[in-house]
Amino acid sequence: MNVWGAVETESLDGVQVVHISGEIDISNEKAVNARVMEAASAAPGPMLIDLSGTRYLDSAGVRILFDVAAHFRAAQRLLKVIAPESATIRRVLTITRFDEHVPIYNSLAEALATL
Amino acid sequence: MCYCWAWDKGDAIPHDHGKVHQGHNHQHCAPQFDLDTPARGLDLIVNKNTRRRTGIVLPDLSVPVQLAIALGASGGMLLIVAALRISFPDPVGLLFIYLPVIAAAAYFGGAAAGLATTLLSIVSAELLLFAPSFSFGLARKDLIVMPLFSFVALITVLAVIRLRAIELKVGRAEGRLWLLSEASAALGVTFEYETSLTDVAHMMVPAFADWCILELVEDNTVRSVAIIHTDPGKVNTLEELWRSHPGSTEFPDDYAKVIQSGQVELVPEISHSTGEASAQDSWLRSLRQAIGTKTTLRVPIVDNDRVFGAITVGRGDTKLQFDHADHIFAEALGHRCAVAIALGRSYREQREIAGWLQRNLLPQHSPELPGTRVSARYFPAEAGGVGGDWYELIPLPNGQIGLALGDVAGRGIEAAALMGQLRTALVAVALDGHPPSVVMERLNTLLQQLPLRQMVTLVYMVVSPKTMRIRLTNAGHPPPLVVAPDGTTRYLEEGGTVPLGVKIPAAFTDAEVAIAPKSTVVLYSDGLVERRGRSLDDSFALLEQVARRGPVTPEALVNRLVAEMVTGGPVHDDVALLAVQFESGLLPASQPDQHWNPSGGAEE
Numbered sequence: 001m002n003v004w005g006a007v008e009t010e011s012l013d014g015v016q017v018v019h020i021s022g023e024i025d026i027s028n029e030k031a032v033n034a035r036v037m038e039a040a041s042a043a044p045g046p047m048l049i050d051l052s053g054t055r056y057l058d059s060a061g062v063r064i065l066f067d068v069a070a071h072f073r074a075a076q077r078l079l080k081v082i083a084p085e086s087a088t089i090r091r092v093l094t095i096t097r098f099d100e101h102v103p104i105y106n107s108l109a110e111a112l113a114t115l
Numbered sequence: 116m117c118y119c120w121a122w123d124k125g126d127a128i129p130h131d132h133g134k135v136h137q138g139h140n141h142q143h144c145a146p147q148f149d150l151d152t153p154a155r156g157l158d159l160i161v162n163k164n165t166r167r168r169t170g171i172v173l174p175d176l177s178v179p180v181q182l183a184i185a186l187g188a189s190g191g192m193l194l195i196v197a198a199l200r201i202s203f204p205d206p207v208g209l210l211f212i213y214l215p216v217i218a219a220a221a222y223f224g225g226a227a228a229g230l231a232t233t234l235l236s237i238v239s240a241e242l243l244l245f246a247p248s249f250s251f252g253l254a255r256k257d258l259i260v261m262p263l264f265s266f267v268a269l270i271t272v273l274a275v276i277r278l279r280a281i282e283l284k285v286g287r288a289e290g291r292l293w294l295l296s297e298a299s300a301a302l303g304v305t306f307e308y309e310t311s312l313t314d315v316a317h318m319m320v321p322a323f324a325d326w327c328i329l330e331l332v333e334d335n336t337v338r339s340v341a342i343i344h345t346d347p348g349k350v351n352t353l354e355e356l357w358r359s360h361p362g363s364t365e366f367p368d369d370y371a372k373v374i375q376s377g378q379v380e381l382v383p384e385i386s387h388s389t390g391e392a393s394a395q396d397s398w399l400r401s402l403r404q405a406i407g408t409k410t411t412l413r414v415p416i417v418d419n420d421r422v423f424g425a426i427t428v429g430r431g432d433t434k435l436q437f438d439h440a441d442h443i444f445a446e447a448l449g450h451r452c453a454v455a456i457a458l459g460r461s462y463r464e465q466r467e468i469a470g471w472l473q474r475n476l477l478p479q480h481s482p483e484l485p486g487t488r489v490s491a492r493y494f495p496a497e498a499g500g501v502g503g504d505w506y507e508l509i510p511l512p513n514g515q516i517g518l519a520l521g522d523v524a525g526r527g528i529e530a531a532a533l534m535g536q537l538r539t540a541l542v543a544v545a546l547d548g549h550p551p552s553v554v555m556e557r558l559n560t561l562l563q564q565l566p567l568r569q570m571v572t573l574v575y576m577v578v579s580p581k582t583m584r585i586r587l588t589n590a591g592h593p594p595p596l597v598v599a600p601d602g603t604t605r606y607l608e609e610g611g612t613v614p615l616g617v618k619i620p621a622a623f624t625d626a627e628v629a630i631a632p633k634s635t636v637v638l639y640s641d642g643l644v645e646r647r648g649r650s651l652d653d654s655f656a657l658l659e660q661v662a663r664r665g666p667v668t669p670e671a672l673v674n675r676l677v678a679e680m681v682t683g684g685p686v687h688d689d690v691a692l693l694a695v696q697f698e699s700g701l702l703p704a705s706q707p708d709q710h711w712n713p714s715g716g717a718e719e
Contacts, residue, residue, distance in 0.1 A: 070618035
C-alpha cells in the first residue's frame with residue numbers, strides 16, 4: 001500500500017466499519033482490496049465502507065467497490081457506503097451507477113441509524 | 116540524466132546535465148585521477164568512500180630527479196654523521212642512522228633513488244666512520260661490520276622498493292575497480308546506451324588512457340560513438356586518423372580480428388621502426404607520430420559471442436604501458452558495455468513492439484465519412500506505452516454512425532490485450548445494426564467469460580446524421596459532451612449503467628437524445644478529468660469552459676482540450692479523446708427531418 005492510503009477497521013455493535021482514507025489507485029489497489037475483504041470475512045452481518053476520508057478514487061478503487069458489492073450480494077449480506085455529497089469521490093459513485101446498487105449515506109451516524 | 120560526477124575540492128557531487136547531451140563537454144566529468152600517478156587516484160578513492168588516507172603521496176619521478184634526491188640525502192647524512200662522529204667515538208652505532216634515510220629515499224623517491232642512496236651510504240660510511248681510525252688498514256671488526264651493514268642496507272632498500280611497487284599496483288588496481296564500478300553505474304542509468312557509452316568513454320580519459328575511441332558495429336559497418344583525447348586540441352587529429360584508418364567504416368582486417376575472434380589486441384610498445392608496413396602498422400605509426408601514442412589496447416564489446424563493437428585506448432610516453440591487469444580491466448569493461456547495449460536494444464525492440472501493437476489496436480486513421488469531421492487523440496500513461504483506452508468510429512450499414520470510447524481498468528499490455536479483443540467484438544456486434552443496449556449486453560456477456568475479465572467502462576452511441584438523434588448506452592463511463600455550434604454545451608448523462616465486467620447484474624437501456632445540427636460530440640476517457648485534488652464536477656465544469664472558449668470544430672476542440680487539460684501536468688492515466696461533428700449539410704433539402712425538434716433540442 002502506498003503512503004497515501006490507509007484502511008482501518010472497527011466494529012461498532014457488531015457492524016464492521018471499514019474506513020478508507022487517502023487515495024485508492026492502481027498502486028495500492030491490491031492491498032486495499034485485501035484489507036477490505038479481510039474485514040468482510042472477519043464477521044458475518046452488515047458492513048459499512050466509510051469513504052469520507054478518501055480523497056482520490058480511480059477505476060481501480062471503483063473495481064474494489066464493485067467486487068465487494070458483488071461479494072455481499074452473493075452472500076446476501078448488507079453493504080452500505082458512506083460518502084458525503086460534498087466529497088470529491090462521490091461523483092465517481094454516481095457515474096458508475098454504484099449508488100444504484102449500494103446505498104450511499106452522508107455520514108456514519110446516518111448509515112448506522114438505518115441498520 | 117548524464118551520469119557524471121563533479122569533483123569539487125575532493126567532494127564528489129553528482130550533477131545533472133539535463134537531457135541534452137550533444138556537444139556536452141565531459142572533460143570535467145572524467146574522474147580526475149590517473150592510474151599512473153596512483154597517489155592522486157587513491158586520494159579520490161578515499162574521498163569517494165569518505166575514508167581518509169594520511170597524506171602519503173608517492174610521486175612517479177624520472178631517474179635524474181631520483182639520483183638528485185639520492186645525492187641530497189647522502190650529502191645531508193654525511194654532514195650529520197660527521198658532526199655526530201665528534202661526540203660518539205663508537206662508529207658502529209651511527210650506522211643505524213643510514214637505514215631510515217635509505218628506506219625513505221626508496222619509498223618516496225623510487226627504486227633508483229633508493230639504490231643510489233644505499234650505494235652512497237655504504238661508501239660514505241666506510242670512508243667516514245672507519246677509514247680515519249685505522250689508517251687505511253683493515254681491522255677485524257671492520258671486516259665484519261661493513262659487509263653486514265651493506266647487506267642489511269641492501270635488504271632494506273629492496274624490501275622498500277618492493278613495498279612501493281606493491282602499493283602502486285594496489286593503487287592502480289583500486290583505481291581500475293573504482294572506474295569499472297563507475298562505468299557500470301553509468302551504463303545502468305539509461306536504456307539509451309549510446310549516451311551511457313559516451314559517458315564511459317569520457318571516464319576512461321584521462322583516468323585510464325590518454326585517448327579512447329568507442330566504436331559500434333551496425334549492419335556490418337563501423338561507426339564511432341566517441342572519440343576522446345585528454346588534449347582537446349588532438350581530438351581532431353585522432354578523428355582524422357580514425358577515419359583514415361583502413362576501412363574504419365567497414366571491417367578492416369585487424370578490426371575484424373578483434374571483432375570476430377572476440378580477442379583483445381594489445382600493442383605494448385609501438386616501435387619506431389619503418390620496416391615493412393602492413394595497414395595496421397601504418398595506423399599505429401601515424402598514431403605514434405601524430406599524437407605520441409606509445410601503447411594501445413583494443414578490446415571487443417562482446418557478450419555471449421555477440422560482438423557490438425570495440426573500445427580502443429592509447430597511452431603516450433609519460434604513462435606506463437598497458438599491462439595484463441589493464442587488459443583484464445578493459446575486457447571486463449567491454450563486456451559490461453555489451454550487456455548494456457544488449458539490454459538497451461532489447462528494451463528498444465520491446466517498446467517498438469508495444470508501440471506497434473498499440474498503434475495497430477487504435478484506429479490508424481478515421482474512416483472518411485461524408486458529412487462528418489473527426490478528430491481523435493490518444494496519450495498513453497507512459498510515453499511509448501500501451502494502455503486500455505480506445506475509441507471507435509463505425510460507419511453502420513443504414514447510414515448511421517457508431518461512436519464508442521472505452522477504458523479497460525488497469526494498465527499496460529494486459530489492459531491493451533483485453534481492449535483489442537473488446538474492440539473487435541464491439542465492431543462486429545455494432546455492424547449488425549444492434550442498438551447500443553444490445554451491443555453492451557453482448558460485450559458484457561463476452562467479457563464475463565474472458566480469462567482477462569476486467570472492469571471496463573464504455574460509452575457507445577449510434578448517431579443518425581439525418582435526424583441528428585443519438586441513441587446511447589453508458590456503462591459507467593464519464594458522460595459525453597455535446598457542443599452545439601453556438602457554443603452551448605451539454606453532458607449526455609442518460610443511458611447510464613454499471614461498468615461492464617463487474618459481477619453485478621446490469622440492465623442496459625438506450626437513451627435517446629436530439630442534438631443541434633453541426634454539433635460536435637466529445638467522448639473522452641477518465642484520464643482527461645480525473646485529477647488528484649480536483650473533484651470530477653470541477654473537471655466537468657472546466658471541460659465545458661474549455662469547449663465553449665472557441666471554435667467547435669473537432670480539430671479546434673481537441674487541440675484546446677489537449678493544451679488545457681492534458682499537457683502541463685504528468686499524465687497518470689491514459690487519455691483518449693474523440694470528437695465528431697455532424698454537418699447538417701448532409702441532410703438532403705428535399706427530405707425534411709421529421710424527428711428534429713428544435714424546441715426540445717440540444718439544450719435542456
